[in-house]
Amino acid sequence: MLIRKVSSSDIDSMARIYNHYIATTTISFEELPVSTEEMTNRVENVLSLGLPWIVLEQDGEVRGYAYANQWKARSAYRYTVEPSIYVAHEMKGKGIGRLLYGELLEILKSAGFKNAVGSIALPNPSSVALHERMGFKKVGEFNNIGFKFDQQISVGYWQLEFNS
Template sequence: MVEAAIPEDLAAIGEIYAHYVQHSVATFELTAPDDAEWKQRFASVTEAGLPFLVARVHGEVAGYAYCSPWKARPAYRYTVEDSIYLAPAAAGRGVGGRLLDELLARCADAGIREVIAVIADPGPQNPSPFLHRRRGFTDAGRLTGVGFKHGRRLDTLLMQKTLS
């Protein structure tokens, strides 16, 4: 089940994200955000009228997704960047697809026109480009060597979907 996140979900969200910060290059953050930072992120997203969602499996948070403004300048107000992370045990079970489908629907309802995905290290083992392409995102560009984590230089793939 995919539904709006609530503040009580933030601890589980933080645990999911911390896994990726510590063990992967899916995010370029080097230190996992603390509880106060998660409260700030949640407030920023929801106060902007943007979706912040969780997927529950057997009542537990199995993943989350949200959109944040792409840039602060007012001309970008109809463009957002998506973020989707799954608990490791939820990977490969369709949870990411359900989250992204609902995220896109709620973005459209909020008047968003463009959704940008910034995918770190879009190599063959990364399922995120496939997930996004299946939902109509197209490749918009690649930034080479812009990240450095776990002793590696990393690219990012930019993908984009127009909602209206």
């Protein structure tokens, strides 16, 4: 397995991975598939902010990706990011999420970020477990704030404070 920076050749694979979650789960609150063009725009936006976007490749295939985006745009939040991670559904439970998240968090810490805030649509026991294994602590929850697949969905927030 190889974890590396994203490249333009990864876009189709990442869109495929993400669109599975849009179509079949409440993990993403998006309801329409993301095009290759839209995924390209998202990657370019993250990178233009100087934030990381990484992929995990195995046997020449992208098996997952992780990135960090701004938590909020105002300058007082400049040391806080919101990480996201997506693993190919057929690869869940094989440790890829932990490897990707570990690498992403090290990059963020080394870059001087102070906090990471994970947003998790609930219930999602595997994501909660991953965040807590990585040191995140639950700090809040909005009840029934989203609506997808004819159901209300709550969102929990987990925070990781990086040690200086």
